Amino acid sequence: MTRDRQPAGECPKCQGLNFFCMHNHFERDDLVIDSWEHRCTDCGHRITRGYRSDDPPEDLEGIDPHVCPWCSRSGAFQPPQS
Numbered sequence: 001m002t003r004d005r006q007p008a009g010e011c012p013k014c015q016g017l018n019f020f021c022m023h024n025h026f027e028r029d030d031l032v033i034d035s036w037e038h039r040c041t042d043c044g045h046r047i048t049r050g051y052r053s054d055d056p057p058e059d060l061e062g063i064d065p066h067v068c069p070w071c072s073r074s075g076a077f078q079p080p081q082s
């Protein structure tokens with residue numbers, strides 16, 4: 001499990017700056033899960049999005065699971081370059 005957390009600017013709910021972007025990467029056998037979370041530690045505002053390698057391919061079309069869907073940063077985990 002890879003975890004990484006970065007500041008994500010201003011909370012859209014309380015405008016506080018304790019707002020973080022978190023990325024978890026998980027692999028087991030041939031299942032790969034990337035989950036993204038934006039969370040404010042002040043007011044608890046939270047949004048999440050997860051991508052699984054066993055999701056239907058059309059759900060992942062045009063999506064890079066290693067890029068945050070909200071702030072577009074790349075996660076610390078990167079797939080090997082081929």
Ligand SMILES: [Zn+2]
Binds near residue numbers: 013015016041042
């Ligand atoms: Zn907040």
Ligand SMILES: [Zn+2]
Binds near residue numbers: 021
């Ligand atoms: Zn983000």
